[in-house]
Amino acid sequence: MKDEKKRGRPRGFDPKAALGKARDVFWDRGFAAASLDNLSAATNLNRPSLYGAFGDKEDLYLDTLEGYRQDGMDVLIEALDPSLPLRDNIARVYAGALAIYLHGETAARGCLLIGTASAEAVQHERVREVLGRSLNDFDDEIEKRMRLAVERGELPRSADPQMLARLASAVMHSLAVRARAGDSRETLEAIARSGVEMICGSAP
Template sequence: MSKLPKKTGRPRAYDPDQALQQARCVFWDGGFSSTSLDDISAATSMNRPSLYGAFGDKEALYLKTLERYRDESLGALRDALSPDRPLKEGLHLVYSRSLDTYLAGERSARGCFLIGTATVEAVNHPEIRAILSGSLDAFEGVIENRLQIAVERGELERQTDTVALSRFLSVVMHSLAVRARAGQSREVLDDIARSAVDLVCGSKTRAETR
């Protein structure tokens, strides 16, 4: 007697990555507290049971969107600050790409997903606060590593405090995110970013002054 073919499980009717992207857009515009599961359901075309089955409750889904945004941002930061390009060029690229993201949005500039939404919820949600804090540390760690390479290569002075400088560059990025969401123009934001890079690297690179 031949064996009957095994029944395969029911295939998912959604793409988890796409669903997370769509949920993030909803959270980004409305914030965590103001966003309902019905809002997410409408954006993802997934009903509540499907959302719970795939991601858990609303907070668990939000945490996943934060983690995805953090990981994507770290990848973009490492790419921009690649040792293959000069530090000054890399920093300009970091801020330029960040502003491309901060100024995007269907209704208005949305700023940074992490800074714009997680800071509001961090007081009452320890897990959100932990992701926010860890993300900031991770961003600064990537920047500090590149600054240390810059010191070794002579792009920065030997006595440069790379820890303090990485925090400064990170703070500028957060300020740009807030200012973008407040409606300030690209011209103003580009000028702030340029001034920060010049303050760190000089209006001319050390190589140009030799």
């Protein structure tokens, strides 16, 4: 269903791969400081090709954010596999986050959304919307697992799934910020372990 031959000259590049390269540029430099020349060089696409395929710079940025959000949700859902104990789930969420955050040429990149979209969120409403939606979707997914934990007795009946989820997310937000601030992997892993303990302290 994707090979319906289109009429004109075919694309000489893979839009998904190009989006991945653009994402790296935005990740390192942020939206405002990433120039179309940077993006053009990284993607090996001329500016008109970029423009034709993705729209203007803000459109391109929003596309990369959407893709990142989706990838993140996939990682999250896999980490929250309900056949595992809650404690393992949360530990896997943090491990998955750190695997993404601790990767950069000069310095760790942290989270694309928290690290770069936050900066634009005040002035660019569409960016703020994606950021807010992403955070909420993450919370909701964790909350689902927390509710299940209460039903199963992994957590006491008195536990508040929504608040536990938001606090679990909070630790992840902190990991994102601290990674970009230059904290060591050891420090971040220690915080993640403490976070698991704090969130799942009452779980077996």
